[in-house]
Amino acid sequence: MGIEVRATAPEERRAAANATRVALLDNPPDDETWAKHEARWQSLRSFSAWDGDRCVGHVGSFDTETTAPGGAHLTTIGVTSAGVLPTHVRQGIFRRLIDALIADAIADGVALASLRASEATIYGNFGFGMAGDALTVTIDVARARPLRGATTDGTFDLVPGAEILDTVRPIYDRADRRPGRIARPDWLWGRFFENAVTGHSVENVVVHRSATGEPDGYAHYQLNWSDDIFGADHGTGKVHEVWATSPKVELALWQFLFDIPLVRQLSVDELAADSVLFHAAADFRAVRVGMRWDEQWLRILDVDAALAGRSWADAAPIVVGLVDSGADGASRRWRIGAGAATATDDLADLTTDIAGLSAAYLGSTSWADLTSAGRAEANDDATVRRADAVFAHRPLTFSGSFF
């Protein structure tokens, strides 16, 4: 019997959730869990695969926006809840699901698709490129401080649970300088701050206010005593996120965290590869990198909108050719540089596919990397250098929103 792939009806969402959770090494949600998650599931753009009346695979997305280089916000689907039951893998079901989802988003005029991968081997097959990575670090705070340039004339306050979301969301909206940042839907805010809001674990939010009283940065963190409580009087902490409207305020917040009495070590699961910490720390090696991982996989859905939606360096232009980009499979070309991107019929200096262009789009993955790996082809090394001069963006891409 064939497998049917279709948009998931509202009454089918729980079956889809059951299949997804099993595919992702979990159990189907019980009634209590489902009651908590149903609203999110009902809000998703959702496609599921059915073997008769059994749901065997699912992919969904929520509507969001991605900050492009230059600061514009591009419409984006955040691809999530993706999985196929182990009984039905290797039948092409996931390709049909993701194709259906992408076609649906393209029909709605969405510019980008963005996801956080469970495994790094999957999404290159579906036109996604690795557009930005993140670091996991452990900080020896005594060695890291003082941070250069971390003094402000502002003040710090711990935010009571009930006020947290109203405090942090407007700051997050203004702390918008990195490409790859996404707009967070309500359910994602709820998920990230649940413990801090309810107070069920020792999680804190500290807000920094400027001298005029304007909230302009926050840090979300938790603290613990180490096991050896009477041996080493050694506290440890985990920093979930720090967002601020300027690098200076961000540094002031890190300095605040480093100065918390009793705490000797802080870990951070997600940090930008070019975090302000590294060059501000008194000792570069005090911010010890334990892992670097592919954070953001991106697929451009509307190339014209994407190219028009980001800024480009004021550098000599190049012609980028994209193979199989149109509905007819034809190639298209754009002249990009000197601050603009325009369609052209001129010969391409550099040719790539949608995964290559998507990887380079946010300005962090270089054309030098992509051409070396055979994911793009350029006339010569000078072309690659020009392409990187046009595309490269600092600060690097970072999202900080796992979903």
Place this chain on the structure above:
Amino acid sequence: MTAYVTRPTTPDEWRVCGDAMRTALLTGAATDEDWAKTEPSWADQDGIAAWELDACIGHVAAYRFEMLVPGGAWVPTAGVTRVGVLPTHRRRGVLTALLGELADNARERGQVLAALRASEAGIYGRYGYGIASHRLTVRIDTARARRTATATPGAFRLLAPTELLDVVPPLYERCTHRPGAVGRAEWMWRRYLEEAIEGHTADRVVVHTSPDGIDDGYAQYSVAWKDRDGLMETGAGEVAEVRAATPEVEAALWDYLLGLDLVQTLDLMELPTDDLLFQLAADPRAVGLRARYDEIWLRILDVDAALTARTVNDAAPVTIAVTDGRYDDNTGSWTIGPDGAKRTDTTAGIATDIAGLSAAYLGSTSWWELVAGGRASGDADAVRRADALFAHRPLAFCGSFF
């Protein structure tokens, strides 16, 4: 407290200075055998020692290197090494005096840059050095990283110990492309290839040869049986370096290494941040990062010569104001663009000290980071333009420890 004096070292003082350095760097005095191996490198350096009466209390030295900078020029560079002060003589300005004299002498020799590999990351910023490159330490799960290899049209051969010093050095020169690389003196090769030359351990150099018979890449590695947690021994390898004339050959060498029979993990102490391995591994997460460290610390000794030596990208110019607390001729403003760098009196978009300019010089540390980290200042537009001009790929990486 007795006053100390500083002066260039003479050959009869080397071993005494060497033992003082070993004390400062947590090591015991050299045996005769150690010294026989080390002495050639002392003959290749310009050393300065601090003396209190007849005791060496501190030492610095500089090799005469050339360093590759963006655009392909090799620039005379002081390779700073053997830096130390005895623990009994700290906080008396010994290191400041020695590093200052070293920089003065290097400038007189026409060296444009000073570069070093730091024992600790907290020391050199105050002497005008900035972090110009990073290195990664990784462990590769070979089974996950291995890709369905396309057979190379070329051939591989393992070098015999007697061939190493003839074959590898010229190949290194043909296969070195990244800013930050240095030319390697013979003593460096003897040190790096020591175990492979001795041939008592499984230290190997594999060479790739193109179909028309030209050597175009090599990898230096070692393999051994390792007992992990008392379980059955498994094969493990360490890769010292992989260098190739083209990305295709580099990929072929990685296919070779990832495909080594019996070997389950490969460790690398030093890998560029943007190594091709990350792009070609079947599963990028199979290349597990264990650390990211500062690699090259750079100090520009002659700003005019340094800015002339490197090329920048074909982008809009920017004016950068530099201050150097030690050298007045390095203080000033330069307008930098595709047509070159010229001194100017126009208002600068970016202001930095010599450590900031040095960090950015090789094209890997961004101006955005330097401004955000308080090492430079500038408005957002000037920072964007400076990054468009300075950024260089592939990223800087030296790969030579000295």
